[in-house]
Amino acid sequence: MKRVYFLLSTVLLVSLALLLAWVVVLTEGQFAAEESVEWAQFLGRFHPVILHLPIGLFVGLFVVELAALLNRNDGLRRSAHILVWLMALTSVLSAYLGLLLASNGDYSGDTLWLHKWLGILFSAGALVLAFFKVRIVCREGVGNGLYRFLLVGLLVVMTVVGHYGGNLTHGSGYLTAYAPDWLAAKLDKPNEAVETVVSEDGAIESNVYTRQIQPLLEQYCVQCHGIEKQKSKYRLDTYEYLMTPGKMGDTPITPSMVSESKLIEYLWLPESDDMAMPPEGKPRMSAEQIMLITHWVANGAEGPPVDEAAVAAERAALEAERTELNQLIKNGIMVLPVSRGSELFYVDFQNVKGTVADEDFALLANYKDRIQELKLAGAAVTNAQLELLRGASELQTLNLSGYSSADDAVDVIASFSALKNLIFYGSDLGDAGLSKLSTLNLDSLYLGATNITPKQFSAYQNSNGAVRVFGDVDLNAVSAIEVIDLENTADFNPNKK
Ligand code: HEC
Incomplete structure (x- = not known):
């Protein structure tokens, strides 16, 4: 059994x-x-x-x-x-x-x-x-x-x-809501929320919204009025939404006017009322919490704090930058963003005829880590000036067409860690400079119309197989080319691109 x-x-x-x-x-x-x-x-x-x-x-x-x-x-x-x-x-x-x-x-x-x-x-x-x-x-x-x-x-x-x-x-706190004070003090932190909002003189602290109002709405309201559900086409998950009426069209919050703020009315309604928020059966805010929101509205319903100092500093920095770049542009140095909204620049000296003022170059050097492409062709830039750009970290394409004392520039050039394309067309680069370029990890190198001997040219090509090298250094051809005014294919003369 x-x-x-x-x-x-x-x-x-x-x-x-x-x-x-x-x-x-x-x-x-x-x-x-x-x-x-x-x-x-x-x-x-x-x-x-x-x-x-x-x-x-x-x-x-x-x-x-x-x-x-x-x-x-x-x-x-x-x-x-x-x-x-x-x-x-x-x-x-x-x-x-x-x-x-x-x-x-x-x-x-x-x-x-x-x-x-x-x-x-x-x-x-x-x-x-x-x-x-x-x-x-x-x-x-x-x-x-x-x-x-x-x-x-x-x-x-x-x-x-x-x-x-x-x-x-x-809702939490239900059990202790009516506990005698001495007990409540032991069980709960007593009315902490309300105390921190209202400081000594009754003035309201500045970021009450972010610290106290938003978390409350998050806890009691957002599940129906947030990104997932928008009951009555009303959201309150950001300050802007909170202030924007829903389907019913009544202003949820009128700063400083509690009686003109429907949202406050809904919070205070008895649970049985159709418009009580949150609706019947949902965890309700405690009286202190509703008081807190009411108090916040009465005091102007201030939104989340904006860091005004930071915004002002940023604006000033942008303004200064614009002034500086404008001066460069006025003196013929083109400084353009490489694409819309980009922080990086394309800099072109081709409108500068002759020498470049030292202070202009110094100004440009302030932005050296934001230059992606630099075209010095046409301007008489000196090695001392180029030295100011030492270590430029974003520079990928450097065009030194026609540069004089190119051999001495190689040392600075080697400090551009992102460099991929290097153009020496028509410069006085010689064998000594080219041999030093062997250490660079380039994609392409333009050597047309330079002083490089065929021997050194093939030596470089042999030891740098991955680099695409352009430019025939047959010296006869080079001089012929100089005579015919540098009219060439794009491959041979990238300036024609
Ligand atoms: C369980 C879902 C739910 C929760 C939680 C909830 N609400 Fe609502 N809310 C509704 C519904 C449903 C309506 C539409 C009421 C109607 O049409 O009768 C509404 C309407 C509103 C409206 C009017 C919007 C308009 O159309 O102008 C406001 C304001 C509002 N709620 C505020 C709140 C606040 C504040 C909280 C948190 C304390 C809250 N609600 C929590 C469901 C909810």
């Missing part, structure tokens, strides 16, 4: 556990069909009613087991048996209804998550507890220790689940 009972009980308990797991999986996926959503909503609302059954039964069970333990009373122990069964069944039912309620999406957030999973844990634990009890009854006291251990563990879990459940329906 005991064997049959034990087997049947085990089968029943395992089935219940599987059923619970199945409902968890099902509700995680949400209910798709409209009809089932309505059913879920209808049944789900019984969760707050049913859940009191396992709680009461569990407390009863605990007391009976304790009494049985103290009195060594077997009659009591047996009556506990029925309590375990009832408790396990009602807790699984309660978990099931809770999952339906949660699947409606009316509740969300960390509190729900904790309540839900701890609740499932409790129900699963209740099934295991029932199994232990059946085993004890059938096998005369085997596994009493485990059973008692689980009993105490579940008491702790139940307390925590209940706490989070309470916070979900009533």
Whole structure:
């Protein structure tokens, strides 16, 4: 007889556990069909009613087991048996209804998550507890220790689940809201929010919005009026949205005018009112929190602070930059962004005829790490000036066509770490300079019309196979080219590109 009972009980308990797991999986996926959503909503609302059954039964069970333990009373122990069964069944039912309620999406957030999973844990634990009890009854006291251990563990879990459940329906702070002051001071930080807003002289501090108002709206309102849902076409997840009316068209907030601020009115409405915010059944703000928002509106509803000093500094820097660049441009040095909105420059000296004023070059050197392409062709830039650009970190293309004393410039050129394209067309670059260029990791090198000997040219090509080298250094051809006024192919003379 005991064997049959034990087997049947085990089968029943395992089935219940599987059923619970199945409902968890099902509700995680949400209910798709409209009809089932309505059913879920209808049944789900019984969760707050049913859940009191396992709680009461569990407390009863605990007391009976304790009494049985103290009195060594077997009659009591047996009556506990029925309590375990009832408790396990009602807790699984309660978990099931809770999952339906949660699947409606009316509740969300960390509190729900904790309540839900701890609740499932409790129900699963209740099934295991029932199994232990059946085993004890059938096998005369085997596994009493485990059973008692689980009993105490579940008491702790139940307390925590209940706490989070309470916070979900009533909002945190519900329990302590009317506690006597001395107790409230121990349980909660007393009215901290309100105190920090209003300083000594009653003036409101500047970033109340970011520090205190926005987090409150985030907690109580954004789930319906935010990026995901916009009930009544109203959002309040940024200051601008908060101030913009929704579908109803009433001004939510009129700075300094509490009576003209619908949002404040909604906050103060009794929960039963249709326009109470948050709507009935949702965690409500505490009176202090509503007071805080009201106070903020009354004091001008100031928005998030703007760092005025930083903005002004940035504007001044831009202004100074524009003045400097304008001076360069006026003197023939073109400074253009490489693309729209880019920080990097393309700099071209081709409108500068002859020498470049030292102060112009010094000015340009201030921006050396923002120059991506530099075309010195046409201007008589000196090595001393070029030296000012030493270390330019973004420079990729350097055009030194026609440069004189190019061999001495190679040293500075080697300091441009991003350099890819180097153009020496028509410069006086000789073998000494070219041999020093071997260390650079270039993509292309233009050597047309330079003083390089064919021997050095092929030596360079042999040791720098990856570099595309342009320019025939047949000296006869070079002089011929100079005579025909540098008319050439784009390959040979990149200035023609
Ligand atoms: C559970 C969802 C939900 C939550 C949470 C919620 N609201 Fe609402 N809110 C609504 C719905 C629904 C309406 C439309 C009411 C109606 O038409 O009867 C609305 C309308 C409003 C409106 C009017 C918008 C308009 O059209 O001009 C304001 C203002 C508002 N809510 C503020 C708040 C504030 C402030 C909070 C947080 C304290 C909040 N709501 C929390 C659902 C919600």
